Amino acid sequence: MDEAQSLVADAASRIFRDLGDPQTINGAADDNWRAPLWSALEDAGLTTAWVSDELGGAGAGIGAGFAVLRVAGEFAAPLPLAETLLGGWLLGMAGMVLPGGALSVAPTRRGDVLTLNVDGLLSGIARAVPFAAQVGHLAVLAESPDGPVAALVEVADCDCRDGRNIAGEVQNTVDFAGVRPVQWAALPDGIAAATLSMMGAAARAMQMAGALQTVLEIAVQYAEERVAFGRPIGKFQAVQHNLARLGEEAAAAIAIANSTAHTIEHMESWDGGNVFLDVASAKIRVGEAAGQGGAIGHQVFGAIGFTQEHILHRFVQRLWAWRDDFDNEAIWAAELGRRVAAGGGEGLWHSLTAA
Amino acid sequence: MSVAIQFDPIRLPPEAETLRAEVRSFLKEEMTAGTFDPQAGRKVNDEFSRKVGAKGWIGITWPKKYGGQERSFLERYVINEEFLFARAPTRKHFTADRQSGPVLLKYASEEIKQDILPRITRGEVSFCIGMSEPDSGSDLFAAKTKAERTDDGWLINGRKLWTSLAHESDYMIGLFRTSAPTQENRRHGLSQFLVDLKTPGISTRPVLHPSGNHEFNEVIFDNALLPHDHLLGEADMAWKQATSELAYERSGSERFLETGQVLFELVDFIGENPDLREAEGLGRLVAQLHTLRRMSISVAGMLHAGKEPVLEASVVKDLGTVWEQALPSVARELSAFVDRDPGNRMRFEEILAHNISIAPKLTIQGGTTEVLRGIVARGLGLR
Numbered sequence: 001m002d003e004a005q006s007l008v009a010d011a012a013s014r015i016f017r018d019l020g021d022p023q024t025i026n027g028a029a030d031d032n033w034r035a036p037l038w039s040a041l042e043d044a045g046l047t048t049a050w051v052s053d054e055l056g057g058a059g060a061g062i063g064a065g066f067a068v069l070r071v072a073g074e075f076a077a078p079l080p081l082a083e084t085l086l087g088g089w090l091l092g093m094a095g096m097v098l099p100g101g102a103l104s105v106a107p108t109r110r111g112d113v114l115t116l117n118v119d120g121l122l123s124g125i126a127r128a129v130p131f132a133a134q135v136g137h138l139a140v141l142a143e144s145p146d147g148p149v150a151a152l153v154e155v156a157d158c159d160c161r162d163g164r165n166i167a168g169e170v171q172n173t174v175d176f177a178g179v180r181p182v183q184w185a186a187l188p189d190g191i192a193a194a195t196l197s198m199m200g201a202a203a204r205a206m207q208m209a210g211a212l213q214t215v216l217e218i219a220v221q222y223a224e225e226r227v228a229f230g231r232p233i234g235k236f237q238a239v240q241h242n243l244a245r246l247g248e249e250a251a252a253a254i255a256i257a258n259s260t261a262h263t264i265e266h267m268e269s270w271d272g273g274n275v276f277l278d279v280a281s282a283k284i285r286v287g288e289a290a291g292q293g294g295a296i297g298h299q300v301f302g303a304i305g306f307t308q309e310h311i312l313h314r315f316v317q318r319l320w321a322w323r324d325d326f327d328n329e330a331i332w333a334a335e336l337g338r339r340v341a342a343g344g345g346e347g348l349w350h351s352l353t354a355a
Numbered sequence: 356m357s358v359a360i361q362f363d364p365i366r367l368p369p370e371a372e373t374l375r376a377e378v379r380s381f382l383k384e385e386m387t388a389g390t391f392d393p394q395a396g397r398k399v400n401d402e403f404s405r406k407v408g409a410k411g412w413i414g415i416t417w418p419k420k421y422g423g424q425e426r427s428f429l430e431r432y433v434i435n436e437e438f439l440f441a442r443a444p445t446r447k448h449f450t451a452d453r454q455s456g457p458v459l460l461k462y463a464s465e466e467i468k469q470d471i472l473p474r475i476t477r478g479e480v481s482f483c484i485g486m487s488e489p490d491s492g493s494d495l496f497a498a499k500t501k502a503e504r505t506d507d508g509w510l511i512n513g514r515k516l517w518t519s520l521a522h523e524s525d526y527m528i529g530l531f532r533t534s535a536p537t538q539e540n541r542r543h544g545l546s547q548f549l550v551d552l553k554t555p556g557i558s559t560r561p562v563l564h565p566s567g568n569h570e571f572n573e574v575i576f577d578n579a580l581l582p583h584d585h586l587l588g589e590a591d592m593a594w595k596q597a598t599s600e601l602a603y604e605r606s607g608s609e610r611f612l613e614t615g616q617v618l619f620e621l622v623d624f625i626g627e628n629p630d631l632r633e634a635e636g637l638g639r640l641v642a643q644l645h646t647l648r649r650m651s652i653s654v655a656g657m658l659h660a661g662k663e664p665v666l667e668a669s670v671v672k673d674l675g676t677v678w679e680q681a682l683p684s685v686a687r688e689l690s691a692f693v694d695r696d697p698g699n700r701m702r703f704e705e706i707l708a709h710n711i712s713i714a715p716k717l718t719i720q721g722g723t724t725e726v727l728r729g730i731v732a733r734g735l736g737l738r
Contacts, residue, residue, distance in 0.1 A: 216735075220735050220736060220737065223737065224736070234737045240732035240738065241725070241728045241729075241732065243732060243735055243737060244673075244728035244731035244732045244735070247360060247670070247732075247734070247735050248670050248674050248731060251650070251670050251674075252646050252647075252674060254360070255362035255364075255653060258362065259364040259649045262364035263364075277645060280638070281642035281646055284639060284642035284643075285642045285643060285646040288639075329639070330635055332638065332642075333634070333635045333636075333637075333638030333639045333642065334631055334634045334635040335638065336637075336638035336642060337629060337633065337634030337637035337639075337641070338634045340622055340637050340638065340641050341622060341627055341634060341637060343622075344622060344623055344627075345618075345619035345620060345621075345622040348622055348641065349440050349619060352641075352644065352648060353436070353437075355645070
C-alpha cells in the first residue's frame with residue numbers, strides 16, 4: 001500500500017469505527033445505523049473509488065479501492081460497498097456516468113448470461129445478485145450482437161425474487177426479461193464477462209482477507225482473557241496451535257489477496273495469463289482459508305461464539321457466504337486446472353514464475 | 356492492531372528475471388552436456404557445483420572480496436527456485452550457500468573468511484549443520500556436546516545426531532556447550548563453532564532412512580581440538596546469533612518444492628484433457644503453490660530489506676512443508692483413474708513412491724511443525 005492508499009484505508013477505518021461498529025450493529029433493534037454509515041462512506045468518496053472524477057467518481061484508483069474493501073471486510077460491513085465499487089467500475093469502463101446511490105452488479109456466477117437484444121431489451125436470469133432488492137440500480141454486463149456492453153438498470157423494472165445468503169444478507173435471483181436499460185454503452189476491447197468475474201472474485205477475496213484478520217484478532221484476544229482450568233485458554237498448547245493455524249490461514253489469505261490487488265493495479269491488460277492465475281488462486285486459497293479459519297475461530301470461542309449476541313458470526317457467516325460469490329473454490333479450481341493441464345508441467349512452472 | 360503478520364506484495368525485480376533466463380539456459384546446456392541427470396536424485400556432483408561457482412552463482416550476495424557478486428537476495432531466490440525445479444544436483448554447495456557462508460560472513464575472523472568463503476563460491480567445499488543431539492532435537496537448548504577452552508584451543512567432546520550430509524561435508528557449523536545455562540536464561544551457554552571435519556577425533560556413522568538412503572549421520576567428537584579462532588561470534592551467546600539464520604533457513608522455495616516434482620509430473624501424466632475431478636484437484640494444488648510462492652517471495656523481500664521476519668518465515672515453513680508433505684498423497688489419489696499406457700504409469704508411480712516415502716521427514720527437519728506453531732503462537736502474543 002502506498003501512502004495515498006493508507007490514507008484512504010485510514011479514512012475508511014475511522015468511518016467504520018464510528019458508525020459501523022460490528023458490536024453496535026449486532027445489537028441494534030432496527031436499521032437506523034445504515035443511512036448515516038452509507039452517507040459517511042459516500043461523502044468520503046469511498047463508494048466511488050473505482051470511478052474517475054470525470055465520470056462522477058472519486059478517482060482514487062484500483063489500489064485504494066482494494067484498500068477500502070480490506071477495511072470493509074475487517075468490519076464485516078453489511079452494506080453493498082463492494083457491489084457499488086464494482087458496479088461503478090463496470091459502468092466507468094463503458095464511459096457511463098454514475099447514477100448516484102448504492103449499486104449492485106450482475107451477473108455474479110459463471111453460466112448466467114444476460115443479453116441485450118436488437119430491440120434494446122434485456123433477457124436472461126442472474127442468480128445470487130447481492131443486495132439487489134436493497135439498491136436502486138444494477139450495473140449489468142450483457143452480451144449484444146456487437147459484443148459485451150455495460151447497462152444501467154433500475155431494480156424496480158426487474159423481477160427480483162426474495163432470497164438471502166447464509167449470513168442473512170439480501171441476495172436475489174433477478175430476471176431481466178423485457179427490461180429496457182436506463183442507459184447502455186459498449187465495453188472496450190478486452191473487457192468482458194470473464195473480466196467482471198475476475199474483478200468480483202478479487203474484491204471478495206480482499207473482503208475475506210480482512211474478515212479473517214478480524215477473526216484472528218478477536219480470537220487471540222478472547223484466548224488471552226477467557227480463563228478455564230485456572231488459566232487463560234491461550235496458555236494451553238492445543239489452543240495455541242489452533243490459533244497458530246488460524247494465523248497462518250489468515251496470512252495466506254492476506255498474502256494472495258494483496259498480491260492479486262497489486263497485479264490488477266499494475267497490469268497492462270486483462271488478457272495475460274498472470275492475472276487469471278492470481279485471481280483464481282486468490283478465490284480458491286482465500287476460500288479455503290475462510291473455511292478452515294472460520295471453523296477454528298468458532299472452536300476457540302466455544303459456546304459463546306455460537307450465539308446471536310456475539311459478533312463472531314457476523315464475520316464467519318459472511319466469510320462463508322462470500323466464498324460462493326463470483327464462483328466458489330471448486331469452480332475456479334476446475335477452470336485453473338484445465339488451463340494448467342493444457343500447458344503441461346513445464347508450462348505450469350513458466351506461468352508460476354512469470355507471475 | 357495486536358496481530359502483526361505482514362505479507363506485502365513483493366515482485367522480483369527485472370534483474371532477477373534477466374538472471375532467470377541465464378539460469379534456465381545454463382541448466383539446459385548442462386543437462387544436454389550430461390553434467391547432470393534430473394532423474395538421478397540429488398547426489399553430490401562436484402563438476403556441477405564447480406560450474407555453478409564459475410558462473411558466480413554461489414554466495415552471489417556476498418562481498419566481492421570474498422568471491423561474491425554483491426548482488427541481491429532476490430536474485431539468489433531465482434537461482435534457488437530454478438535449480439529446485441530442474442532438480443539440479445546442488446547438494447555439494449547448497450547448505451554453505453544458504454546459511455553457513457552467511458554465518459561465517461557475520462561472525463568469523465577475517466583470516467577464516469578469506470580462506471573459506473572464496474572456496475565456497477567456487478563450489479569446492481561443502482558444509483553441514485551440527486545442531487541436534489540424541490537428547491536435543493527440537494529442544495535445541497538442551498544440547499550437551501561440550502567445547503572446553505584450553506591453552507591449545509577448544510576441546511570438543513560429545514555427539515551430534517541427524518546431521519544431514521556430514522559424511523560428505525568438509526566443514527560443520529556446530530553448536531556446542533561452552534558453559535551451563537543460567538537460572539534466568541536456559542538458552543545461555545551455547546556457542547557456534549567452525550569445525551573442520553578432518554580434525555583428528557571426529558568420526559561419522561551413517562543413520563539410514565527407512566528406504567536405506569544415507570542422508571543423516573551421527574558425528575562423534577572425542578577430544579577433537581579446534582583452533583581458538585574457530586569460535587564464531589560471542590561465547591555462550593549462540594541463541595542470539597541464530598535468529599536471522601532461521602529466517603533464511605525457513606522461508607525459501609525448498610520448503611515447498613522438495614516434492615514439487617510430483618505436481619509437474621502429475622500435470623503431464625494427467626495430460627491435456629483432464630476430467631472434472633482431475634482438473635479441480637490440479638487447480639487447488641496450483642492455487643496453493645502459487646500462494647506459497649507469493650508468501651515466500653514476500654519474506655525474501657523483507658530479508659532483502661534487512662528485516663528479520665522470523666514469524667513470517669515460520670508461517671511459510673509450516674504451510675509449505677505441510678503442503679509438500681501432503682502433495683504426493685493428493686497426487687496418488689488424483690491420478691488413480693488416469694488411463695495412460697502402462698509405461699507412463701510405472702514411471703509416475705516410481706516418482707510417487709519415492710516422494711511418499713520421504714514425506715514424513717519434511718515436517719521434522721529444520722524445525723518441526725510443533726516448534727513452528729509455537730513460534731507463530733508467540734508472534735500472536737500468546738506465549
